[in-house]
Amino acid sequence: MAPRGTQTQLCMKVFVQRDYSDGTTVKFQSLFPPELEGKLDRQAFDNTVGQLNAYFREAEKGTCSTYCEGCMACLTAYLMYICAQTHYEKCLRKISKFVQEQNERVYRPRGLLLTNPVERGLRVVSFPKSIIF
Numbered sequence: 001m002a003p004r005g006t007q008t009q010l011c012m013k014v015f016v017q018r019d020y021s022d023g024t025t026v027k028f029q030s031l032f033p034p035e036l037e038g039k040l041d042r043q044a045f046d047n048t049v050g051q052l053n054a055y056f057r058e059a060e061k062g063t064c065s066t067y068c069e070g071c072m073a074c075l076t077a078y079l080m081y082i083c084a085q086t087h088y089e090k091c092l093r094k095i096s097k098f099v100q101e102q103n104e105r106v107y108r109p110r111g112l113l114l115t116n117p118v119e120r121g122l123r124v125v126s127f128p129k130s131i132i133f
Contacts (some may be wrong), residue, residue, distance in 0.1 A: 016049065016125040026056040026122050036112075036127065043105050048114065051098060052125065059091030090120055 014035045019027045030049050032042050066087050073080055085093075099116045107114045107127070115126040 012128070015129040016127075018123055025060055026117075027053050028117070033127075039110055039112060040127075042106075048106070049125065050101055052095065052117065055091055055095045055098065059088050059095075063087075084130050 012035070014033045016028050016031075016033065019029045019075065028049050030053075032045055064072060078127060096116055097113055104115050113128050115128065116121075117125050120126060124127065
């Protein structure tokens with residue numbers, strides 16, 4: 001029991017599951033969770049999930065550059081990764097920066113927090129909601 005005069009803070013999490021309808025590529029469902037109704041508008045949610053999905057599409061895209069990167073890794077016995085980041089790692093850094101920006105601009109002012117899906121093993125995007133009594 002909290003001492004009198006202090007605030008008790010509970011945290012409820014809302015999860016957006018991964019969408020496996022197109023296979024195992026990293027993509028999150030775009031269905032608006034009813035738990036966020038009244039706390040967040042659908043357009044902001046759609047923008048966030050759409051951008052996350054776009055970043056993961058970019059990360060998993062096979063290009064000439066990514067194939068050359070893989071060949072160079074094999075030729076150097078993967079020692080090149082000591083001094084160079086992979087395309088995927090660069091995209092994960094973009095995702096982390098995007099999540100931070102979204103939290104500052106959209107979610108924290110509404111009492112929400114967007115969790116980086118990398119921290120959840122790319123399984124879910126979560127929105128912990130703080131409820132203060």
